[in-house]
Amino acid sequence: MKLAVFLSGLLVCSVSLHAETFDVIIRGGRVLDGTGAPWRYADVALNGDRIAAVGFIDAAATARTVVDARGLYVAPGFIDPHSHAGPALAKRELAGAEPLVAQGVTTVLINPDGGGPPELGPQLAAIAQAGPGVNAVPMIGHNGVRIAVLGYENRAPTDAELEKMRALVRAAMQGGAFALSSGPFYTPGNFSKTDELVALAKVAAEFGGFYTSHIRDEGDYGIGLVSAVDEVITVAREAKLPGVVTHIKALGPHVWGLSAEVIKHIDAARAAGVEVWADQYPYDASSTGLGAALLPPWAQEGGTGALRARLANPEQRARIRTEMLANLDRRAGPGALMFRRFTPDPSIEGNRLNAVALERGLEPVDLAIALLQKGSPDIISFNMRDDDVVAFMRQPWTMTCSDGDLVKFGEGVPHPRGYGTFPRKLKLYAIERGVISLERAVQSMTSQPAAIFHVKERGEVRSGAFADLAIFDAAALRETSTYEKPHAIAEGMRWVFVNGRAAIVDGRFLDVRAGRVLSRRD
Ligand SMILES: [Zn+2]
Incomplete structure (x- = not known):
């Protein structure tokens, strides 16, 4: 009897002696781990910029910050594979990126649609200098590279010019870019032929990069939607790298309903061993320049x-x-x-x-x-039909992107997708309409882009991964931005962590700027 009392005293003593200490403990949340697995109750502990533990964490463990996540979902921070935030992230006054962080976004891929500078060094230095609120993943844009070598000339490059373009792509990839982006819908990308895109994509492939394209035709302007999707398939097959049809859509009444045909082509390519993916924003309106749309x-x-x-x-x-x-x-x-x-x-x-x-x-x-x-x-x-939007969203190969801008609050009339994409897809399409499950929606914005784009150790709630987290209240979650009144911050994110630092604390945005410029070489 005496011995038992003594032993139990010793046990209590040893537990308190070895009680673990973390920087942050998030207790009692429903963890959506990003893999698409069903949510489960688990505690999550953070140390430094990493997730230290996921599972049951002893009540004796202590932390400087304890988050009561009961009633909340704990997801990986969202990764946006098509963001126009690049220029704003290079500006000190905008780099904090509240409109993105408030959606749970912690990483963005910049220079989509073939855009951005032909040499990434100065841009990436400016972003690092400005102190970004989210992680920035650079891509090298075909249009930028073509303008640098050929200007706005409507012709094929000479062998020497093509070599110059390949050298620019190679330098960007060596400097840490993750991908070649293209926009053959836009001038001067539309002056290129498929072989030029293949030649440049082959350089990206040497570095394990991928290819993402605002396709040559999303409607029936020229080669047509289906052939334009086929061009991405061709580039992916010929250059032997993953190809992404970015912001996939059927644009305009002439092509409404063609989602079925596009899906068949992508499924057939995948069945034949060509790695093809898509990303999509959950809106029925796109945004572009009047000239690009009509001229x-x-x-x-x-x-x-x-x-x-x-x-x-x-x-x-x-x-x-x-x-x-x-x-x-x-x-x-x-x-x-x-x-x-x-x-x-x-x-x-x-x-x-x-x-x-x-x-x-x-x-x-x-x-x-x-x-x-x-x-x-x-x-x-306004050019999309809901059944096409839904059909594309249901595909296991469709990720989530915003295509959004990061603008000064109140300036101009931006597309609401820059403020609302991620909460809108989770709330309207997954929770309310049930188009896809909540788990699948989260996967399409976390582990899936992380794996395809080689954004390492992000996109999952697991021990050892970077501590990028989006913790939200599903009942309060909503996008407040509309076409008429776009300048409105999304609601419902209770805590957001970027590299282990809290950028939203109990619903309040803190301008901590814990984002990093990521490099493919990391
Ligand atoms: Zn685009």
């Missing part, structure tokens, strides 16, 4: 000056106008185009093309031409 590519050859000269020539103007009318139809008409930011004429911002045209007594196409003579306003283009 025929030949009219944009040579850049803005050349375009203005063509518009001043009555014969060429008439030809451009005819083609623009057809393109307006492809975009579901002038009522489906809403203006975003346009400094030369701010009175149009937030209004639709048909409404402004009526007000000014002009045909919509003529208003569009008048505006294009001053510049190319950003537009929101």
Whole structure:
């Protein structure tokens, strides 16, 4: 009896002596680990920038910060494979990235659509200097590289020029880029042929990179949606690397319903051993420039000056106008185009093309031409059908992206996806509509992009991984940003950790700027 008392005393003593200490303990949450596995109750402990333990953590363990996560979901921080936040992350005043962190986003891939500078060094240095609130993953853009070597010329590169372009891609990959991004829909990417994209993708493949493309045609402008998806498949097969159809969609009434055909082609490619993926934002409107949406590519050859000269020539103007009318139809008409930011004429911002045209007594196409003579306003283009959005979302190879901008709060009329993508997909599409499960939705924004893009040791809630976490209240989770009033921070994230540091504390954003510029070589 005496011995038993003595022994139990010793046990209590030894437990308290060895009680573990962590920087952070997150207790009692429903852990969505990012792999797609069903959620489970588990505690999560953090030390430094890493997850130290996941599971049952003894009540005696202590931490400087204890998060009561009862009633909350604990997910890996979200990874956005298509973000236009690059320029803002290089600016001190915007780099904190509250609109992203408030969605649970902790990592973004920058320079999508073939964009960004041809040499990444200065950009990445500026982002590191500004102190980013999220991790930045660099890609090298085909359009940037083509402009550096060929300007806006509509022709194939010579062998020497192609070698220069390959050297720029190689330098970027050696400098830590993760991928080649392309945008053959945009000028001057649309002046390239598939073999040029294959030649550059082969360089990315040497480094274990991937290829992601805003495809040549998301509607029926030229080669058509299905052939444009086939081009990504061709690049992936020929260059032997993963290919991503970014922000996959069926754009415009002429191609609505074609999601079924696109899905067949991607499934067939995958069955034949070609690694093809897609990402998608959960909205029925896209955003681009008015010029890119309506102008025929030949009219944009040579850049803005050349375009203005063509518009001043009555014969060429008439030809451009005819083609623009057809393109307006492809975009579901002038009522489906809403203006975003346009400094030369701010009175149009937030209004639709048909409404402004009526007000000014002009045909919509003529208003569009008048505006294009001053510049190319950003537009929101309502051009998708829900059944296509849903069909793409259901595919096991479709990830989540935002395609969003990071802008100064209150400035211009951005697409709401920059503020709301991740909560919207979780709340509206997974929880409310049940299009996919919550687990699958989280996987599509965490472990799946991390694995495909080789963003190492992120995207999962597991011991040893980086401590990027999004902890949310499913009942309170919602995007508040709308097309009409886009400047609104998402709600429902209770805690967000970036590299082990709390950037949202009990619902309150802290500008801690714990993000890093990631390198493929890490
Ligand atoms: Zn795009």
